[in-house]
Amino acid sequence: MAFDALPPIGMGTFRLKGEEAREAVRSALSLGYRHIDTAQMYENEAAVGDGITSSGIPRRDIFITTKVWFDNLRSSDLINSLQRSLQLLKTDHVDLALIHWPSPGDEVPMEEYLGALKDARREGLTDHIGISNFTCPQMDQAREILGDTPILTNQVEVHPFMANRKVVEHAQKLGLTVTGYMPLAVGRVMEDETLQRIARSRHVTPAQIAIAWSATRGVIPIPSSTRPKHQTANLDALKLRLTDDEMREIDALDRGDRIADPDFAPDWD
Template sequence: MTQQHVIPPIGLGTFRLKGQDVIESVKSALSLGYRHIDTAQMYENEAEVGQAIKESGVPREEIFVTTKIWHGSLAGDQPIESLKESLKKLGMDHVDLTLIHWPSPGNEVPMEDYIGALNEARKQGLTKHIGISNFTIAQVNEALQVPGGEHIVTNQIEVHPYLANKKVVKHCQDKGLQVTGYMPLAVGKVMKDPVLQEIAKAHEVTPAQIALAWVAQQDIVVIPSSTKPEHQKANLAARDLRLSAEEIARIDALDAGERIANPDFAPEWDV
């Protein structure tokens, strides 16, 4: 597979952002040069994201838009119908990437059904690319083997210094999948970390920028969420940082398997 790098290396995450907050956040990010916006049905902000993109003045074709199908909409033709609903909210005729947000809890809906439906949405032109999110190694293998699975380009998973998720990252990359890392700042925890603070001081940047650089240097797409223009700008600049092997090793040592996104319907994680 040679599907890597269809996704811009940094994007704006919009989880937990609602109403005017998400509109301002997306418009600010686009004005600063972001060209990748990540939303989801479950975030309940697709309409606002679409509005912000429209109002930004940046041509739609220059922006890579990702949305995700919720696990309650995986049976039958629900993936396609719910994606059409998402497109209506976004005010778009297609998105660039559609992910299955979570694998079907307890495998209630067979994977071949919803991956097949997702691929059908791709064939219909509703989405340019398809992918998965929060899939374990075994689930990645299964997803790639079912009909349509050969078109999967990414697995979006939680990645930050306290949950490096190395096994899953390596497995996906070995399979030719791009990894997208969400919650890269561990919901702000990285700011207070002494190791990251020390490395940040040496580079004259912030601990958040160090955490993002650490993720990016592993060839992982990073989607930090921020409403403040100065933070968005700093997050964008983190791509240009280069950490030494020793600095990376020090950050690697922070991995404690600390998972933030762990709902009761989550799969049995790889450890």
């Protein structure tokens, strides 16, 4: 089937390698995940592809996202790198190809790499295109460059300690879905007293509360849990309906605690 939109939760694969990546992907798909998120920079596309093919789930039922690294943003490099990603993933297309980071210092003009990404879509290498780690002005610029070509998502860091409100709201205003990476703040949500208290009252885990908070905001979470028990809990979190009071309590935890902030990052909003 062709996906018109992102599935409500994804399996993130950042930091997963080799057999661990293969098994995590295979397990996630067997439990009901249908969105697998990887990237050229993760150096695990081959293992992710193995996990997908060994899962027994038909390729047409799986939404695969990969991301083009910033050293592949020149036109010819971008197309070639995506073709290489497809070989590693053992598929003839991905469902979504993202620009992983805006070109550092605008070394490669946005017109060039978004134009190449648009070409990749026209050539059938990807069904959808999108961006990642783009600021509000960069989203506006991308929208202007691409015109009628839809941008499916902006994938950015979102968790209770980094709500990223300005970017999330601007993206949604532009009609972009927001995908939130690191939704569990690399495990830090488990240690927060507010999240622990809300979780206890509902007989769930703080991780499930954090995922439900993202989903309630219309953000697609992509946790990278490897254990089947945690993967199942993440799926079950989508069934939670947080109250307005609970949402306000979690919103108050936002302190702009950004985890992914490399030296080549854009000037954040």
